Amino acid sequence: MTEAVLGRVRPTEREREELLALEERLLARIGDLARSRGLDCQGMLVGSAARATWLAGDHDLDIFLSVPEDGDLGAALELARELAPQHEERYAEHAYVHATIEGFDVDLVPCYRVPDATHLRSAVDRTPFHTKYIAARIGGLEDQVLLLKQFMNGAGVYGSELRRGGFSGYLVEILVLRYRSFAGVLSAASSWRPGETIDLEGHSAVEHQDPLVVVDPVDPRRNVAAALTLDRMAQFVTSSRCFLGCPDLSFFFPAETPPLQDQELRDVLARRGAVLILVEFDSPDVVEDVLYPQLRKAEAAVRALLERNGFSVLRSDVHSSGQTKPPKAWMLFEMEVAKLPLIQKRMGPPFWEKDHLSRFLSSHPSVVSGPYLEGGRAVVEVERRYSLAVHLLKDQLSSLSLGKHLSLQVQAGHKIYSGQEILAVLDPGFRQFLSRYFSARMNMC
Amino acid sequence: MTEAVLGRVRPTEREREELLALEERLLARIGDLARSRGLDCQGMLVGSAARATWLAGDHDLDIFLSVPEDGDLGAALELARELAPQHEERYAEHAYVHATIEGFDVDLVPCYRVPDATHLRSAVDRTPFHTKYIAARIGGLEDQVLLLKQFMNGAGVYGSELRRGGFSGYLVEILVLRYRSFAGVLSAASSWRPGETIDLEGHSAVEHQDPLVVVDPVDPRRNVAAALTLDRMAQFVTSSRCFLGCPDLSFFFPAETPPLQDQELRDVLARRGAVLILVEFDSPDVVEDVLYPQLRKAEAAVRALLERNGFSVLRSDVHSSGQTKPPKAWMLFEMEVAKLPLIQKRMGPPFWEKDHLSRFLSSHPSVVSGPYLEGGRAVVEVERRYSLAVHLLKDQLSSLSLGKHLSLQVQAGHKIYSGQEILAVLDPGFRQFLSRYFSARMNMC
Numbered sequence: 096m097t098e099a100v101l102g103r104v105r106p107t108e109r110e111r112e113e114l115l116a117l118e119e120r121l122l123a124r125i126g127d128l129a130r131s132r133g134l135d136c137q138g139m140l141v142g143s144a145a146r147a148t149w150l151a152g153d154h155d156l157d158i159f160l161s162v163p164e165d166g167d168l169g170a171a172l173e174l175a176r177e178l179a180p181q182h183e184e185r186y187a188e189h190a191y192v193h194a195t196i197e198g199f200d201v202d203l204v205p206c207y208r209v210p211d212a213t214h215l216r217s218a219v220d221r222t223p224f225h226t227k228y229i230a231a232r233i234g235g236l237e238d239q240v241l242l243l244k245q246f247m248n249g250a251g252v253y254g255s256e257l258r259r260g261g262f263s264g265y266l267v268e269i270l271v272l273r274y275r276s277f278a279g280v281l282s283a284a285s286s287w288r289p290g291e292t293i294d295l296e297g298h299s300a301v302e303h304q305d306p307l308v309v310v311d312p313v314d315p316r317r318n319v320a321a322a323l324t325l326d327r328m329a330q331f332v333t334s335s336r337c338f339l340g341c342p343d344l345s346f347f348f349p350a351e352t353p354p355l356q357d358q359e360l361r362d363v364l365a366r367r368g369a370v371l372i373l374v375e376f377d378s379p380d381v382v383e384d385v386l387y388p389q390l391r392k393a394e395a396a397v398r399a400l401l402e403r404n405g406f407s408v409l410r411s412d413v414h415s416s417g418q419t420k421p422p423k424a425w426m427l428f429e430m431e432v433a434k435l436p437l438i439q440k441r442m443g444p445p446f447w448e449k450d451h452l453s454r455f456l457s458s459h460p461s462v463v464s465g466p467y468l469e470g471g472r473a474v475v476e477v478e479r480r481y482s483l484a485v486h487l488l489k490d491q492l493s494s495l496s497l498g499k500h501l502s503l504q505v506q507a508g509h510k511i512y513s514g515q516e517i518l519a520v521l522d523p524g525f526r527q528f529l530s531r532y533f534s535a536r537m538n539m540c
Numbered sequence: 541m542t543e544a545v546l547g548r549v550r551p552t553e554r555e556r557e558e559l560l561a562l563e564e565r566l567l568a569r570i571g572d573l574a575r576s577r578g579l580d581c582q583g584m585l586v587g588s589a590a591r592a593t594w595l596a597g598d599h600d601l602d603i604f605l606s607v608p609e610d611g612d613l614g615a616a617l618e619l620a621r622e623l624a625p626q627h628e629e630r631y632a633e634h635a636y637v638h639a640t641i642e643g644f645d646v647d648l649v650p651c652y653r654v655p656d657a658t659h660l661r662s663a664v665d666r667t668p669f670h671t672k673y674i675a676a677r678i679g680g681l682e683d684q685v686l687l688l689k690q691f692m693n694g695a696g697v698y699g700s701e702l703r704r705g706g707f708s709g710y711l712v713e714i715l716v717l718r719y720r721s722f723a724g725v726l727s728a729a730s731s732w733r734p735g736e737t738i739d740l741e742g743h744s745a746v747e748h749q750d751p752l753v754v755v756d757p758v759d760p761r762r763n764v765a766a767a768l769t770l771d772r773m774a775q776f777v778t779s780s781r782c783f784l785g786c787p788d789l790s791f792f793f794p795a796e797t798p799p800l801q802d803q804e805l806r807d808v809l810a811r812r813g814a815v816l817i818l819v820e821f822d823s824p825d826v827v828e829d830v831l832y833p834q835l836r837k838a839e840a841a842v843r844a845l846l847e848r849n850g851f852s853v854l855r856s857d858v859h860s861s862g863q864t865k866p867p868k869a870w871m872l873f874e875m876e877v878a879k880l881p882l883i884q885k886r887m888g889p890p891f892w893e894k895d896h897l898s899r900f901l902s903s904h905p906s907v908v909s910g911p912y913l914e915g916g917r918a919v920v921e922v923e924r925r926y927s928l929a930v931h932l933l934k935d936q937l938s939s940l941s942l943g944k945h946l947s948l949q950v951q952a953g954h955k956i957y958s959g960q961e962i963l964a965v966l967d968p969g970f971r972q973f974l975s976r977y978f979s980a981r982m983n984m985c
Contacts, residue, residue, distance in 0.1 A: 288892035289916065306916070326913040329891035333913075336894070366908065368882030368927060409881060432877050436854060437813030446774035447733035449781070456984060463811065464980040468771040468778075471734065471751070473984060476855075482813060535909040539901060539918060
């Protein structure tokens with residue numbers, strides 16, 4: 096089976112040659128440009144392309160442009176702009192240049208050339224050390240890395256992007272170095288529990304509270320798996336168990352989810368009998384690593400708003416999709432309780448706190464019922480401000496603190512759909528998301 | 541104002557004479573019957589009638605029939621039966637005889653004649669000591685007792701019966717002995733908090749956890765206020781504060797609540813927007829002191845059933861009324877959440893408990909969604925057995941453990957009304973109860 100997988104994910108000879116040729120041309124051109132500007136700036140290929148562990152079709156080329164520790168990142172960024180005139184600028188900790196060159200997605204990332212990975216001036220300065228560390232050791236294990244990456248792809252846990260909270264390529268490579276094979280990693284992972292620690296160099300320098308701790312071989316204070324969430328770790332562990340018990344190609348290449356059709360959506364709504372509330376707005380123009388953490392925070396803020404007001408949420412999720420223009424973002428809330436009585440209880444102080452009690456009573460001059468006593472405390476029943484969750488959201492969403500980018504977009508305009516109204520949202524990416532949301536099936540053993 | 545109150549609650553001269561005459565006749569007849577049977581059985585008037593502290597119109601005469609410590613209560617009960625041929629038998633700890641004689645409600649209660657109140661053979665043996673203790677000290681304070689009893693009546697806290705959890709007549713008398721006047725009691729009570737302790741004889745022998753502790757002058761181990769609930773204590777405290785701040789005759793004689801009319805009931809249901817569920821069944825033939833604790837326990841059992849199944853209760857109450865034949869009992873549940881989705885989440889074990897997890901998964905062969913992960917735990921979504929609270933009750937009420945008497949009655953037959961169906965219940969006592977339930981207003985300052 097592994098050969099069948101490798102046959103599909105191992106880059107072809109031609110792909111390798113093209114990538115190598117492009118790399119050489121770009122590095123040469125960087126050297127020329129630097130010389131002509133009198134700039135100390137060195138180009139270096141990093142990432143999976145640099146260690147022959149990229150998945151076929153992943154046409155990513157990450158080139159770092161390093162300047163001396165006291166150098167000027169801005170000058171390196173200028174050089175990158177000239178190197179790729181057709182580019183867009185993106186932002187992580189610093190600005191970098193993204194361009195499509197000869198069918199490859201090329202990132203040109205300025206960084207500082209520091210003496211070792213424990214003395215960084217910016218977060219990206221560590222990356223060249225990772226490349227050197229892995230490149231020196233991974234020889235002969237490349238196929239194992241490819242298998243593990245594709246298995247994690249299939250399980251939905253590959254990609255350290257904050258969107259997913261999964262395993263980074265570097266983390267995959269360290270796991271293969273540790274357990275020496277794809278099967279070895281899965282077998283070890285089957286028994287992982289939170290707190291599992293891997294320390295290749297045996298030089299761990301601080302304690303981490305993360306679910307999985309993989310001490311960075313080039314920086315003893317850093318956990319390579321810091322971005323991995325508990326649930327993505329769990330998903331990998333349970334998928335590993337299932338695969339070892341019953342290996343199948345579908346673990347690597349699961350069937351694609353078709354978008355949910357109208358009638359299916361009607362059926363699933365009727366079967367679940369829960370009110371769905373969907374918030375839709377234009378996605379801000381930021382990378383997914385910035386967008387998703389904000390969407391997750393906004394989701395939590397909306398849940399908290401709903402719960403503060405007595406409603407309860409069965410499950411929620413967020414999604415963004417560029418399949419329509421402008422790209423949209425969605426927050427979906429499936430309600431356990433979307434409707435409450437028109438009145439609500441307000442608990443007051445215990446009866447013996449005279450002053451507190453009289454303030455409580457005078458702050459509720461108009462009550463529907465009460466005051467009465469419950470467990471020695473004064474209670475009144477007053478009109479509830481929002482008896483429908485959807486009204487609460489329509490009224491208060493815009494004033495909620497949703498993070499810089501999202502707040503602006505939501506205030507600029509948003510739609511709230513409730514129940515069957517969701518049928519009006521036709522974006523196929525959203526319909527796929529709905530389909531996955533409703534099935535919510537993971538490999539679990 | 542106190543004269544106006546006393547004018548209405550102080551027994552008239554004629555009432556006193558009638559009571560005295562009846563008492564004398566009954567005690568004489570008891571003497572005759574005991575002699576003719578060769579039985580050592582002494583009659584003794586106890587309770588408020590014995591210390592001239594009964595409220596006008598309260599035609600209760602409690603006569604205890606004491607036998608020696610090694611005597612036969614059965615023989616005393618026989619004597620009581622002969623004394624009042626038209627009687628009914630009632631049961632507290634032991635059987636006793638209740639009869640209506642010349643317009644008075646007469647209880648004839650067999651008891652043991654013990655040397656002092658700390659050596660009882662049955663709970664009622666203490667009562668004669670209470671009577672002796674109070675009778676020897678209350679002279680001159682009778683009016684203060686009457687005022688306090690009527691005030692507590694108005695506040696709804698008089699009556700130690702378990703139905704109400706309020707203040708007993710004996711407790712009222714001790715409070716008056718302690719604070720020497722009606723106003724003195726109210727003024728002290730205004731500052732009570734849970735744990736307040738009163739110990740006239742300074743001989744407290746055990747620690748009590750009750751909200752109010754009043755050490756029994758005739759039995760240092762007993763708390764006279766043991767049956768007083770925290771909320772009835774609180775109600776008295778807050779009423780006392782209100783009255784002292786703004787005295788008014790209405791505290792003693794609140795307006796009677798008229799039964800709720802159909803249109804008022806429709807209006808209040810619409811205004812509250814909450815689903816009411818009413819359980820109705822024939823009241824078992826037991827005294828209220830037995831009935832109400834059982835109703836309260838059944839109420840708690842039903843609430844627990846509802847909450848175990850994901851529903852939530854805003855408020856609930858119980859009532860029984862003899863205005864229709866046979867007398868009915870009701871449990872009323874006002875729902876905050878009466879309807880839930882057709883599906884529900886089931887939380888499984890954490891992912892690293894392999895065996896537990898595989899048992900969980902195989903015990904849920906058919907799921908609507910999942911399995912997925914939440915916080916490292918497996919989760920599935922399955923069909924919910926009851927999405928309507930009223931269906932849950934209709935299905936499971938009969939199999940709930942509701943206490944001996946109620947379980948029998950509920951199984952013999954009950955009706956469950958939901959929402960507007962409650963309009964079909966016309967019993968005026970029930971409609972009064974509903975009116976009080978919806979207003980739920982107490983004096984609170």
